[in-house]
Amino acid sequence: MTSERRRVGAQAARRALEVRRRLGVPLTDPINVYDAAERLGLDVWFFDIPSMEGVYQPGRRAIIVSSLRPAGRQAFTCGHEIGHDSFGDGQQFDELVDDRTDARRFDLKEFRADAFAGELLMPKTTVLQGFNERGADPCTCAPELYYAISCWLGVGYKTLVHHSLKVLRIIDRARAEHLMRVRLPQLRHRILGQPCVAHLILVDAQWRNRSVDAKVGDRLVLPRGAQIQGQCASLVEERPGFTIAEAVQPGLGRTTIGDWSSVIRVSRKSYVGRARFRFEEEVNGGD
Amino acid sequence: MLNDSARASAVTGIPMSEELRAEIAGRLRRAREASGLSQGQVARKLQLHRPTVSEIEAGRRRVSTDEVAEFAELYGVSSEWLMTGKIGGQNAADERLAVVARQLSKMSDADLDRLLGLLKMLRHSGAEDDV
Numbered sequence: 001m002t003s004e005r006r007r008v009g010a011q012a013a014r015r016a017l018e019v020r021r022r023l024g025v026p027l028t029d030p031i032n033v034y035d036a037a038e039r040l041g042l043d044v045w046f047f048d049i050p051s052m053e054g055v056y057q058p059g060r061r062a063i064i065v066s067s068l069r070p071a072g073r074q075a076f077t078c079g080h081e082i083g084h085d086s087f088g089d090g091q092q093f094d095e096l097v098d099d100r101t102d103a104r105r106f107d108l109k110e111f112r113a114d115a116f117a118g119e120l121l122m123p124k125t126t127v128l129q130g131f132n133e134r135g136a137d138p139c140t141c142a143p144e145l146y147y148a149i150s151c152w153l154g155v156g157y158k159t160l161v162h163h164s165l166k167v168l169r170i171i172d173r174a175r176a177e178h179l180m181r182v183r184l185p186q187l188r189h190r191i192l193g194q195p196c197v198a199h200l201i202l203v204d205a206q207w208r209n210r211s212v213d214a215k216v217g218d219r220l221v222l223p224r225g226a227q228i229q230g231q232c233a234s235l236v237e238e239r240p241g242f243t244i245a246e247a248v249q250p251g252l253g254r255t256t257i258g259d260w261s262s263v264i265r266v267s268r269k270s271y272v273g274r275a276r277f278r279f280e281e282e283v284n285g286g287d
Numbered sequence: 288m289l290n291d292s293a294r295a296s297a298v299t300g301i302p303m304s305e306e307l308r309a310e311i312a313g314r315l316r317r318a319r320e321a322s323g324l325s326q327g328q329v330a331r332k333l334q335l336h337r338p339t340v341s342e343i344e345a346g347r348r349r350v351s352t353d354e355v356a357e358f359a360e361l362y363g364v365s366s367e368w369l370m371t372g373k374i375g376g377q378n379a380a381d382e383r384l385a386v387v388a389r390q391l392s393k394m395s396d397a398d399l400d401r402l403l404g405l406l407k408m409l410r411h412s413g414a415e416d417d418v
Contacts (some may be wrong), residue, residue, distance in 0.1 A: 045405070051393065055406075057406055060411055069293075
């Protein structure tokens with residue numbers, strides 16, 4: 001990494017931590033990037049254009065995120081666009097990239113916005129807290145633990161592995177390559193013990209101060225015996241170590257077991273619209 | 288094409304032509320759909336009857352200036368755009384975005400038009416439009 005990249009990366013990290021502090025999100029907690037954007041006065045929209053990651057429009061203080069990308073990717077893109085806003089970068093159009101973790105032509109604003117998003121979503125303290133609370137060592141734990149922590153942080157599995165290697169430097173290259181070799185369908189199969197094509201959100205008892213945000217059709221792996229209140233999700237199956245549920249319709253609910261509980265918020269699949277309306281319940285007789 | 292006095296009459300609540308009412312109705316529908324809400328959800332939020340929203344979007348019921356402002360607030364779009372289909376101060380920025388998007392992406396012209404259409408309707412925050 002050149003000294004210029006180091007300098008810009010450090011600047012972006014400081015700014016992201018300032019934003020977290022300003023919003024009162026402790027370093028022990030994951031941040032919900034859409035809620036953060038709204039609180040910063042940004043209007044986030046989802047729009048169904050396949051060849052775009054995101055757009056930042058300063059004149060309207062608007063962020064547009066592709067509705068056709070995976071949830072973790074969307075969250076990173078939104079964080080990236082908040083970074084553009086935070087640095088007053090002006091209007092930005094971010095094209096579709098095959099993998100954000102790939103090296104791309106160095107552009108200071110893009111690099112800085114990526115670094116900002118990484119720190120906003122995955123500060124070192126938060127990531128290490130995620131491993132510690134689950135009694136896991138990032139250098140030796142199973143890929144399933146990385147998957148669980150990536151769900152908790154609201155980012156993609158590969159994004160977390162890449163960030164752990166390149167930015168946090170808590171794992172070495174061989175370890176990252178080992179983790180990257182595991183494919184997501186394979187991981188879902190290992191977690192559930194059967195093939196699963198749906199997006200899988202692994203929710204454990206360490207989820208505090210954050211909601212379970214899902215899309216219709218997503219599968220939720222909940223602590224064993226968890227119950228669900230509300231119509232947005234329903235229980236599918238009880239397993240020896242966990243409970244499987246499915247997000248079935250937009251709206252709000254809650255999952256509970258004993259003293260633990262978490263809010264569930266479900267949006268339509270590939271939702272198009274303002275982020276603030278994504279969990280609106282359907283109205284009977286609506287168009 | 289409607290003239291300015293026709294648009295002004297719509298804004299001030301003076302009876303408007305059917306053509307203008309239909310144009311506004313079409314933009315209200317587009318803005319609602321872009322914002323992610325159904326007619327029923329809009330009716331619930333604005334405490335209207337659902338058929339009222341439907342009638343407005345069909346151009347069969349007149350909307351007052353206050354109602355347009357309420358719709359604009361809910362949808363996050365510009366009242367000016369809802370009334371006229373135009374918005375001041377953003378054309379240059381949108382042109383620049385179009386150039387960048389064309390150069391950078393594989394976005395089709397149709398998708399680019401849709402994206403610019405969305406940007407055009409969004410409410411302006413009053414912030415500096417620098418690029």
